[in-house]
Amino acid sequence: MNDSDSTSQPRRSTPQPSQNASQHRRDAPALARPTLPLRELVLFGGLAVIVLGVFSMMGPAYATRMLVEASCYAILALGLTIQWGYAGQFNAGIMGFVALGGFSATFFSIPVNHAFWQSDLPARLGWVLLAIIAVVAIVFAITRLDRIGVPKLLRTILAVVAGLIGYLVVVSWLRSVTGDIESQVEFIGGLGLPVWLGWIVGGALAGGIGYVIGHICLGLRSDYLVIATLGIAEIIKAFLKNSDWLTRGTATISPLPWPVPTPGDVGFLSARAFYLAVTVVMIAVIFFLLHRAYHAPWGRMIRAIRDNEVSAAAMGKSINRRRQEIFVFGCILMGVGGAALTSFNGIFDPQGYLPLNHTFLVLVMVILGGPGNNLGTLFGAVLVYVIWIMSGPLALALMHLVTALGGDWFGWQPGNLDSRALQARVFVIGLLILMVLRFAPRGLIPEKVAQHD
């Protein structure tokens, strides 16, 4: 990644040390003969062999499930590759957007809770929502009091006081209503609408959050975006986990409807195959659109901003607007991918969203596959997911071996081997990130940077 960042700037003017030079040499023939993508063919061939191996060893139903999940992860990875690969913005809160998409899919698709809608609770909840809007409007109006000449300090103080009082009133009101919802009807239920509507709205919700975050952070140092996304992801998770009236919290919601016939109707294998067809079509559409966007003037502009912000600004490109766009697009993809993943899993469990599974795994997929290269990202997504799934039993077996040895030699007797085996995989993921950054910073299928001499 870092090499491709520096491609456009210093390479031609100042001959850098050996690494850049060799990179240059490696690039040149690849562009001279674009007809035979040998590297891609070999890598995808190897991947196909691995997947076929899983099919033959674990049975087709299991392998199809794995492929569906991998394809959902591929959508997440495509979302990250446009943020990180195209534009150099790193999002460390994929988990939050995934959870938001999952919530939306759940909320739209599960059956309507008639007990809730027939009581007086919807009306009370509506009044609270109106009160929230009113408080926001009042605070906003106070900040606009300069039109009648109220000094700035007074305005700030008034806005803060009004906001605080309004917030306390609304929150205590909301607490009583949500408490009643929980005690009388358990939770508000869903809307009973088609699943795909939930997926689209999930994407929109994630995009909305992404817009707000991007609006705050994108003009600043790139580190701030990482911190802010990390924080928002934890907040979204905390909200979904603790809002029992909305999501049943830790009690979880299941089963979730599918957009295709469910296993109960047509059997596991065909149902999963239908689902796979849906996700593959989604990926194909996204892939096509991204491919067009990447090669369009818009994509060139995005890369110009990534590679040399100053000169892009000097060319009159609106840097923050473009960054904002790309960040929101990426978040939308993450929302949609998360919605598809949650629907497939068939259970909405806010505690099941983990930074490791839903943020760092996607990160590894992108940087290993090749950030900025859609094909590489797809490759990375499937490869890493297969390895991830297969490494579970392997790690457990290894843990048994290690603890047997550890027990013999040091008297180390840990309990709960499952969770410890998971931690061993956490370690490996971290090491993998560092190794890729160090030895293959451009991924297995690097982004092809066109050079016009």
Added chain:
Amino acid sequence: MNELIYFFNYVVVAGSVTGCIYAMGAVGVTLIYSILRFAHFAHADMMTLGTFVVLLLTMLFPHAGDALGLPTAIVMLPIGMVFTSLVAVGIDRAFYQPLRAHKVKPIVMVIASLGVTLMLQGLIRLFAGTGAQSLYVDARKEIFRIDIPGVTRPIILTEPQIILFVVTIVAVVGLHLFLTRARLGKAMRAMSDNPDLARASGINTQLIVTLTWVIAGGLATIAGTLLSLDVAFKPDLSFFLLLPIFAAAIVGGVGHPLGAIAGGFLVGFAETLAVFNWSVLLRPIRDSLPSWIELPNNLAIVGTEYKIVVPFFILVAVLIWRPTGIFKGKVI
């Protein structure tokens, strides 16, 4: 009066404790930032690592502190600090330095530090499990109750809290003296101002980088151990510590150690005040309020489960209104 004591116990003391922890974490983050120019996300896990080492030592020698009359963990703290510092320097040599040598962008360093986070997390939890463990092995936490005449409720302080305050003051004053008086400390500040100029004027930048990791590792161990001494050792705390620490560093102005301390206390107190139930304080005047105001039982601004919203809110507010922080940090 009872309510004021309650306020003191649950806000002033608790806020100072959290503030001390955040301040020491934020100082480490800010120092690393000012020397190496990247946000070090593995800092919270360095805290956990240091604490874990101290915990192991305490379990090995549970009665080492009896002779000095201190908790064993405090006696083991220096060893843990040395170990964590060595690990920090080792991580730098193994993972960060090669990337620096390639002159990667800061954001790539950030991703590398996330990788280090995962490695440390995995390693610690592999051995420690995920449950909470008390650092008081075979010992009892001493609790001091200070009675104030005329009031039924005593002021409550625990032994680790007092140690925490003392150690924080010593560490902060020591660090300040080091940065302003010692030759190496001045070199550190010079390098944070302008690395190229520092190198040109004969400062051994490699030594400064090593020193930065040693200080950061030491402070992280102190903060982590004292936090765990007060509560318990929780291996999965790191992501919840990370946000307040970064918020503190940014509020204080990145690259500004004194600002980080102020920021730490600001975030710590803000958190404590936000989860404090204000209706307790209003109870005495409840009867004199007009009848149309009905005081709800729970007047906390956010519930404890949403504590993490507070540092995030502070972070966002600072980024919007004053991205350089209150003390004008160097870099945005």
